[in-house]
Amino acid sequence: MLNFEFHNPTRIVFGKDTVAELEKLVPATARVLILFGGQSAERNGTLAEVRSALGGRTRFEFGGIEANPTFETLMKAVNLVRAERIDFLLAVGGGSVIDGTKFVAAAANFAGDPWQILASFGGAVHSALPLGVVLTLSATGSEMNAGSVVTRKSTHTKAFFSNPLVFPQFSILDPTKTYTLPARQLANGVVDAFTHVMEQYLTYPVDARVQDRFAEGLLQTLIEIGPQVVHEPADYDSRANLMWAAAMALNGLIAAGVPQDWATHLVGHELTALHGMDHAQTLAVLLPSMLGLRRDAKRAKLLQYAERVWHISEGSEDARIDLAILKTREFFESLGVSTRLAGYGIGVEAIDKLVAALETHGMVRLGEHGDVDLALARKVYEESL
Template structure:
């Protein structure tokens, strides 16, 4: 196992009817900006519930944060905060809203061009406004980590930053807030959470026995409840386990002391930026193809994954690896999530543009061993056709 330094300061408040606890979690004298996405937060009553819990505090709203939060939209929030002098942010939504709020929190007091935050992947962040979140869509784990993904429409760039300054002070996780979600978003959340775990698990054996067992348990949980959260939208226990699995999948715990990959995400980001495919759906395309192309480098973990997650113990090593990759693809497709580029009208002639974007953004040596070159990324995309 590798050395590690693990610190996560986010206070989690989990369970039904916990939005009312905002009154004790948000400073009494705070001037609060609520950030949210589309109209669903208002239509479902969550926004009204949040405002009621905030009581007599000065409260402002900023809506319209996109499913892939854009720099252009977020900078409007930054200017509003600078003008009105808000001093506490509250994200109400899923990972995109929380990611966007992290960028806004870091950008308000940033000296220089705030896009540098993304270009330096957060290395230049020296502070941020405090913020909390009310999670309504389980998927990304952003409610309990310090990472964020933001797109710049002007250049079709989708970049990642992280900073210890942008951990949420708290996150409220009420599974009942997921009941009204479109099933396609719930399916995306399952795929997103599954792939997050795989990026930290599907590398090479590193004697991280505890981390491996945690990761395998999360994967098994997602497989077990995946169809149930779609067929029984108001099943509290199923939605609660999805919400907690997604949070645990990217809060730092299973990444401690083990190598990480993240090439699936980096390639997927470019597909979203160029073609507008939902983030999770790009992952469903790239992950099985990635495992296939890199099966030799990942052989040890692929066999472990086959045996422990899918209970595949019969046949040769090659047969078990083939079956594990096929099961992964079948799981995603059972949720109604396609796993081929052709299902989005993308053919071989469009792969070159994705490779060019990876090169432009410095993504020329990805993966746990930094051996996913542009040529390997091309092979992965070709395998996903």
């Protein structure tokens, strides 16, 4: 097992009817900005609950944060924070709203060009406003980590930053808030959580038995409940398990002491930036190809994945690996998520621009071994057609 430090300060308040806990969690004298995306939080009553729980606190609202939050939109929120002397941020939504809120928290008092927050991967952040979360969509795990992804629309740049100062102080996780979500968002959430686990688990062995078993349990749980969540009427138990699995997938616990990959995510970012694909759609398209092309470097963990997650123990090593990758693809497809670029109208003519964008953004040595260069990334795109 590799050396590691682990610290996660986010308080989780989990269960039905927990939005009312905001009354205790948000300082009574706070000037609060509620940040959200579209109108679903208004229509389903979540925003009304939030307003009621905040009581007489001075509050402001900022809506319209995109599914892939943009720097341009978030800077409008930053300007509002500065103008109204806001001192507490409350994200009401899924990962995109939370990611955007983290950027606003870091940018509010930032001296200089706020894009440096992202250009420095968060290293330039030395202070941030406190923030809390009311989660309405289980997917990214942003409710319990210090990471954020923001897109600069003007340059088609999708960038990541992380800093412990933007850990949410608390996150309210009420599974009933996911009951009205459309199947596409639910499927995306399952794929997102599944691939988060894979990026930390499917690398190479370091005898981290606790982390491996925890990761395998999360993967098996998502396989069990994924089709139920997407295709069957909402029920509390499946939504609760998805909500907790998504948080556990990226709160740092299964990453402790193990090598991590993230090449699938970073190669996928260009598909979102240039073609507007949902983040989870890029993961479903690229992960099977990425695993197939990197089978030699990942052989030991692929065989472990095949046996422990998919119960494949017969046949040659290559046959077991092939079947495990096929089952991964079939799982994503069973959720209604296409695993081919053709399913999104993207053909071979797009690949040159995608590879050029990777080079422009410095994504030239990715993966746990740094072996995903531009030539291999091109092959991943080609295999994903």
